[in-house]
Amino acid sequence: MTDWHLDQDLLDRYDRGDLDTGRVMAVEAHMLACPHCRFRVHVDVAWTTGNWAIVYDAVHAPRVGPAQRLLTRLGLPEHRVRLLTATPALRWSWLLATAAVLGLAVLAAVFSRDGTDRAGLLFLVVAPILPVVAVSGAYGPPADPMYEITGTAPAAGPALVLWRATAVIGAAVATAGFAALLLPAAGWYAAAWLLPALLLCTGTLALATSVPLPLAAGTLGGLWLAGVLGVTGFRHEPAVPLVFGPAAQLSYSLAAALAAIVLIRRRRRFDPGESR
Amino acid sequence: MTTVSIRRLGKRYGATTALDAVDLEIGTGVTGLLGPNGAGKSTLLRCLATALAPDTGSLRVHGFDPAVQHERVEVRRRIGYLPQNPGLYPNFTAYDLLDYVAVLKEITDTGARRAEVRRVLEEVELTDRAKTKVRKLSGGMRQRLGLAQALLGEPELVILDEPTVGLDPEQRMLFRALVSRIGEHRTVLLSTHQTEDVGALCERVVVMRGGRVIFDGSPRELAGVAEGQVWLSAEPPQGNAAYWRNADGLYRTLGARPAGGEAARPSIEDGYLLLLDSEATTAGAATGVAPTAGAATGVAPTAGAATGAVTTAGTAAPDAAGATTAPGVIR
Numbered sequence: 001m002t003d004w005h006l007d008q009d010l011l012d013r014y015d016r017g018d019l020d021t022g023r024v025m026a027v028e029a030h031m032l033a034c035p036h037c038r039f040r041v042h043v044d045v046a047w048t049t050g051n052w053a054i055v056y057d058a059v060h061a062p063r064v065g066p067a068q069r070l071l072t073r074l075g076l077p078e079h080r081v082r083l084l085t086a087t088p089a090l091r092w093s094w095l096l097a098t099a100a101v102l103g104l105a106v107l108a109a110v111f112s113r114d115g116t117d118r119a120g121l122l123f124l125v126v127a128p129i130l131p132v133v134a135v136s137g138a139y140g141p142p143a144d145p146m147y148e149i150t151g152t153a154p155a156a157g158p159a160l161v162l163w164r165a166t167a168v169i170g171a172a173v174a175t176a177g178f179a180a181l182l183l184p185a186a187g188w189y190a191a192a193w194l195l196p197a198l199l200l201c202t203g204t205l206a207l208a209t210s211v212p213l214p215l216a217a218g219t220l221g222g223l224w225l226a227g228v229l230g231v232t233g234f235r236h237e238p239a240v241p242l243v244f245g246p247a248a249q250l251s252y253s254l255a256a257a258l259a260a261i262v263l264i265r266r267r268r269r270f271d272p273g274e275s276r
Numbered sequence: 277m278t279t280v281s282i283r284r285l286g287k288r289y290g291a292t293t294a295l296d297a298v299d300l301e302i303g304t305g306v307t308g309l310l311g312p313n314g315a316g317k318s319t320l321l322r323c324l325a326t327a328l329a330p331d332t333g334s335l336r337v338h339g340f341d342p343a344v345q346h347e348r349v350e351v352r353r354r355i356g357y358l359p360q361n362p363g364l365y366p367n368f369t370a371y372d373l374l375d376y377v378a379v380l381k382e383i384t385d386t387g388a389r390r391a392e393v394r395r396v397l398e399e400v401e402l403t404d405r406a407k408t409k410v411r412k413l414s415g416g417m418r419q420r421l422g423l424a425q426a427l428l429g430e431p432e433l434v435i436l437d438e439p440t441v442g443l444d445p446e447q448r449m450l451f452r453a454l455v456s457r458i459g460e461h462r463t464v465l466l467s468t469h470q471t472e473d474v475g476a477l478c479e480r481v482v483v484m485r486g487g488r489v490i491f492d493g494s495p496r497e498l499a500g501v502a503e504g505q506v507w508l509s510a511e512p513p514q515g516n517a518a519y520w521r522n523a524d525g526l527y528r529t530l531g532a533r534p535a536g537g538e539a540a541r542p543s544i545e546d547g548y549l550l551l552l553d554s555e556a557t558t559a560g561a562a563t564g565v566a567p568t569a570g571a572a573t574g575v576a577p578t579a580g581a582a583t584g585a586v587t588t589a590g591t592a593a594p595d596a597a598g599a600t601t602a603p604g605v606i607r
């Protein structure tokens with residue numbers, strides 16, 4: 001520590017900003033080493049606090065990724081984007097698992113010897129299930145370890161479940177859609193799974209107004225698998241038109257509309273926070 | 277001012293009664309729910325936090341009824357809840373986690389939310405850990421982060437379920453200091469099975485047992501339960517009384533005065549143990565079943581840790597069945 005200190009005149013001029021760059025550097029070099037002079041400088045507390053907050057937030061606030069930027073550009077408010085992208089089920093592990101299952105279905109189709117029908121059927125049967133699995137993980141104990149906190153927050157309830165379900169369905173549909181493009185001879189059936197998927201998702205959410213979400217998803221997913229296998233018995237020819245033909249598609253869309261009506265009418269019963 | 281009002285609240289899980297017609301009024305300050313495991317503390321707190329629907333009775337938080345759909349939201353706007361197993365996302369940073377919970381607490385404006393996150397981080401002394409991932413925080417810091425999320429939005433009622441479990445003495449002291457500061461202007465309701473927590477920070481203590489409230493008063497009054505029933509003697513007592521040897525080599529007996537016993541000042545723990553003990557005896561006499569003594573077993577380690585070994589006079593130690601029938605025995 002030195003015996004020499006900045007004289008008051010110099011300090012005042014520093015404060016007013018009247019010094020040239022060389023002098024400013026000299027004064028600041030001294031202040032770095034000398035707490036005494038450091039505390040003689042006039043401090044604007046409000047200004048410092050404000051800047052501290054800005055710096056602190058800039059360093060600590062969550063980073064905005066490409067997905068968030070895209071959603072913000074689509075017009076979603078920032079808090080809603082935070083809620084969607086923090087959805088626990090929307091984790092890389094889950095997306096990778098979905099992609100892996102679909103990848104296997106595509107591989108099976110590519111390498112199958114007896115044409116694309118059986119493998120295509122496999123893809124068509126599996127693809128609608130994935131969004132439902134995603135929905136069942138959108139909320140509640142197995143997928144969300146913090147469910148007791150999130151479930152008892154004021155923003156919990158129907159809106160949160162539906163937003164999360166939408167987010168995971170969107171991700172699952174995008175993944176499955178991409179896989180469909182990779183299918184060999186991707187004909188009309190590359191999109192045939194979309195309506196069954198929609199029905200299973202709305203049906204699951206509608207059923208979840210009475211039973212827990214995972215149970216609803218398991219029930220409908222199981223019914224779908226059992227139904228398809230029961231009807232087709234994995235025979236080639238009649239299977240695809242029977243389960244995915246125009247008549248079937250029409251009934252899927254009607255049923256999905258019905259499920260949506262049930263869901264909208266009973267949406268207030270969604271209270272995942274409160275167990276009975 | 278009354279924050280919480282509970283009337284004849286009941287909850288059953290199958291054949292087990294978790295809450296048995298509980299009546300309570302709770303106001304500003306720190307109130308401790310004390311009781312052995314399975315006493316119904318957690319169930320009561322989860323009902324208050326709107327995480328669980330009670331079967332019978334009524335509940336009001338600031339006059340709002342969580343059983344009514346649109347009033348439940350009003351209840352949720354006024355509470356901060358730290359569950360026993362908060363399950364904080366391990367890959368979130370402390371800042372991210374608080375920001376996310378703040379969104380769930382309807383603080384939608386970005387600027388206001390960040391200011392609130394900074395405020396609670398400062399309140400629990402984690403400002404310099406904001407960038408640390410939850411999985412890299414120590415147990416004490418994680419618990420303080422759990423407390424911070426409960427404080428977001430300045431709730432009038434703060435519910436903490438076993439918040440001091442697993443904390444070392446230093447962390448526990450820091451945590452108590454934080455909680456007592458919070459309790460100066462708000463209602464804090466916490467559950468614990470540690471009498472030290474109660475003595476250190478609660479103005480009021482409610483002792484629960486088998487889903488019922490068996491004591492409600494100040495910590496001093498709880499100690500007073502054992503007034504005239506705590507003795508120090510040079511020789512171990514005869515009979516079935518519970519006793520242990522203290523650091524001075526004297527035998528500390530709870531219950532009837534042993535030969536040569538001198539009256540000692542009762543502690544909160546003495547009052548608590550005698551309370552559970554008398555409950556066990558009356559309950560056992562009324563129903564003739566053993567499980568009540570099993571519940572009393574749950575408190576013995578606390579006594580042992582604080583004061584030395586707990587032994588029973590008169591009965592052979594391994595004879596558990598004998599112990600349940602002998603009144604006044606704490607194992």
Ligand SMILES: [Zn+2]
Nearest residue numbers: 005006034037
């Ligand atoms: Zn100087």
